[in-house]
Amino acid sequence: MRVPILKQGNYLIASIQSALSDYELLQLRDDLAAQVGRFRSKGVIVDVTVLDIMDSFAVRTLRAIAQIARMRGSETVIVGIQPEVAFAMVQLGLALGEVETALDLEEGLALLELRTKQGGSRDSQS
Amino acid sequence: MDGKKRERETRTKNQDPEKRESSYESLTGPVIPESTAALLRELVSHLRENRTQLREEWARRITESQLLLAMTKEEIFKEATAVYDNYIAVLETGSVEALEAYARDLSERIIPRGVETREVLGIVLLLRDVLARSLFKKYQADFALLNRVLDAYEPAANRIANTVGVGFVQERERIIRQQQEAIRELSTPVLQVRERLLILPIIGVIDPQRARQLTEQLLRGIRANRAKVVVIDITGVPAVDSMVANHLVQTVDASRLMGATVIVTGLSSEIAQTLVTIGVDLTKMKTVGDLQGGIEEAERLLGYKVNMVTQSTDQIAAAK
Numbered sequence: 001m002r003v004p005i006l007k008q009g010n011y012l013i014a015s016i017q018s019a020l021s022d023y024e025l026l027q028l029r030d031d032l033a034a035q036v037g038r039f040r041s042k043g044v045i046v047d048v049t050v051l052d053i054m055d056s057f058a059v060r061t062l063r064a065i066a067q068i069a070r071m072r073g074s075e076t077v078i079v080g081i082q083p084e085v086a087f088a089m090v091q092l093g094l095a096l097g098e099v100e101t102a103l104d105l106e107e108g109l110a111l112l113e114l115r116t117k118q119g120g121s122r123d124s125q126s
Numbered sequence: 127m128d129g130k131k132r133e134r135e136t137r138t139k140n141q142d143p144e145k146r147e148s149s150y151e152s153l154t155g156p157v158i159p160e161s162t163a164a165l166l167r168e169l170v171s172h173l174r175e176n177r178t179q180l181r182e183e184w185a186r187r188i189t190e191s192q193l194l195l196a197m198t199k200e201e202i203f204k205e206a207t208a209v210y211d212n213y214i215a216v217l218e219t220g221s222v223e224a225l226e227a228y229a230r231d232l233s234e235r236i237i238p239r240g241v242e243t244r245e246v247l248g249i250v251l252l253l254r255d256v257l258a259r260s261l262f263k264k265y266q267a268d269f270a271l272l273n274r275v276l277d278a279y280e281p282a283a284n285r286i287a288n289t290v291g292v293g294f295v296q297e298r299e300r301i302i303r304q305q306q307e308a309i310r311e312l313s314t315p316v317l318q319v320r321e322r323l324l325i326l327p328i329i330g331v332i333d334p335q336r337a338r339q340l341t342e343q344l345l346r347g348i349r350a351n352r353a354k355v356v357v358i359d360i361t362g363v364p365a366v367d368s369m370v371a372n373h374l375v376q377t378v379d380a381s382r383l384m385g386a387t388v389i390v391t392g393l394s395s396e397i398a399q400t401l402v403t404i405g406v407d408l409t410k411m412k413t414v415g416d417l418q419g420g421i422e423e424a425e426r427l428l429g430y431k432v433n434m435v436t437q438s439t440d441q442i443a444a445a446k
Contacts, residue, residue, distance in 0.1 A: 086384050096383065103385040
């Protein structure tokens with residue numbers, strides 16, 4: 001199953017619905033790479049809430065997505081990593097490197113808002 | 127009664143090499159040697175008659191051997207009396223249940239006072255010795271009878287020593303388990319101090335199991351409270367080695383994957399020096415000197431501004 005990619009304003013939201021095979025992951029990467037260009041998106045959110053396993057290939061692909069998106073002028077945020085997954089990733093030494101992460105979709109959108117807004121200040125919350 | 131006698135019989139045989147070959151008998155059908163029972167009865171009445179004298183002898187030997195130093199003489203004598211009576215009861219009935227209960231109760235009372243396993247075993251073995259000596263003295267004229275008396279006495283005495291020793295060790299293990307449980311439950315509070323700000327004060331030694339539990343609890347706390355910033359305070363951690371530092375790094379990384387920023391506070395100068403010496407790379411971690419500084423930094427990250435009320439009224443006045 002192809003991962004649905006939703007366009008929300010300046011951002012693209014890839015919402016993973018079930019466990020993905022390696023091939024589907026690569027497809028997601030290619031789809032995102034293409035659509036970032038087509039919609040001139042400022043940010044990409046990949047929602048991995050449903051994933052309860054994250055292997056090295058998935059992590060590498062997510063990193064690749066972030067790098068590709070950055071080269072095409074877009075920030076990437078991974079959202080919804082489960083506590084167990086986060087713990088396992090750290091134990092296995094699977095690092096997301098420079099890729100931004102956020103708790104959930106809402107947080108991810110807020111983070112992108114902050115990152116893409118020039119001179120955005122965090123004090124605006126208070 | 128039948129069962130008890132059978133048990134006693136089995137033990138007698140196990141103890142006695144000569145009778146061991148016939149021990150199958152006791153499994154198939156108990157042959158209760160009336161002689162053994164009779165001997166034990168005799169034994170019990172002997173021990174009852176000489177209760178005062180033997181008990182005093184025992185208490186004297188305990189003091190002599192420098193056992194139970196944590197207890198006063200009167201206490202030793204009181205406990206000695208109770209153990210002695212229980213001892214005779216076991217010899218008489220063959221049932222160790224009452225003794226087990228007493229041993230548990232005794233252990234509960236004396237463990238907090240620092241009585242060692244060595245001492246408990248020591249006093250029981252002393253009593254065994256004292257009683258055996260008195261038996262020797264009584265039956266020394268008739269060697270065959272003495273032999274049979276010892277056949278009856280030794281297994282029961284061994285069993286008593288065993289029961290008391292095991293009871294003591296079990297009680298001690300129970301206390302240790304209970305304490306471990308208490309420490310585990312106390313040791314990982316994840317507290318919310320402000321909207322989206324958690325603190326995790328760590329107190330005590332961090333071992334791998336605890337580190338894992340800490341991390342898991344923190345990650346769950348981050349999700350439950352939708353935390354954005356976490357302050358981990360390690361003021362109460364006595365020592366940090368490379369393993370603990372590694373765990374900290376892992377916790378920080380895992381929290382970051384959940385979208386939370388971690389600030390580590392309370393690194394003492396010794397700990398900081400150790401970390402630099404052993405070459406742990408903490409550059410990826412945000413560190414602040416103390417918990418107060420950490421919370422202030424976290425508030426800044428979250429966009430809170432804390433103003434003193436008087437100051438802000440001054441400002442309002444100034445603005446007017």
